[in-house]
Amino acid sequence: MSFAQFFAAYWWLMFPVFGMLMAFVGMFQTERRSNQTMDLIKSYVDQGKDPPPELLKLVAQQSDWDMDMSGVGGGSKSNRAWTFVVFLALAAGFGTGYYFMRAESWSFAFLIVAVTMGVMAVGALLLLIFGRKS
């Protein structure tokens, strides 16, 4: 199998592999940064000093991210609405791609992504309607 044949058969794998790598690296880095930030704040408190506002802001940002990722309906209402719009747009885009490419043997990749994004959009809509009001 030549490189061209291999690429033509498995090009779509780059997206899930990239997504998994980014999720893994992001999770690892968030954990490490969170620990570093908390250690620094603890050092400030131990010395009887006020932590810099940037550090406190970092902790607040990380908490927001945790809340969003845990799917408990955190974040502002406009953030959740924007998440819904993004997933809906992705589902529509990949659905359109599938419609135009449905004759191709690899068109199922578009359908898989469109369905996944559609489910994510429905989840985001449910969180928008029934999530915690903040």
Add this chain to the structure above:
Amino acid sequence: MSEELFRDFWWLMFPIFGMVMAVFGMLQENRRIDAIHNRARRELGTDQ
């Protein structure tokens, strides 16, 4: 063959650009947080 490959997959440059930008954004964010941590360490007078 490479010309044919490009003709079939030219549109991949857009998602690949998105992926490159995502990695670049992550690195920028890391650099920003590192700078905040380093400044906080300097102000604290420790070099952890």
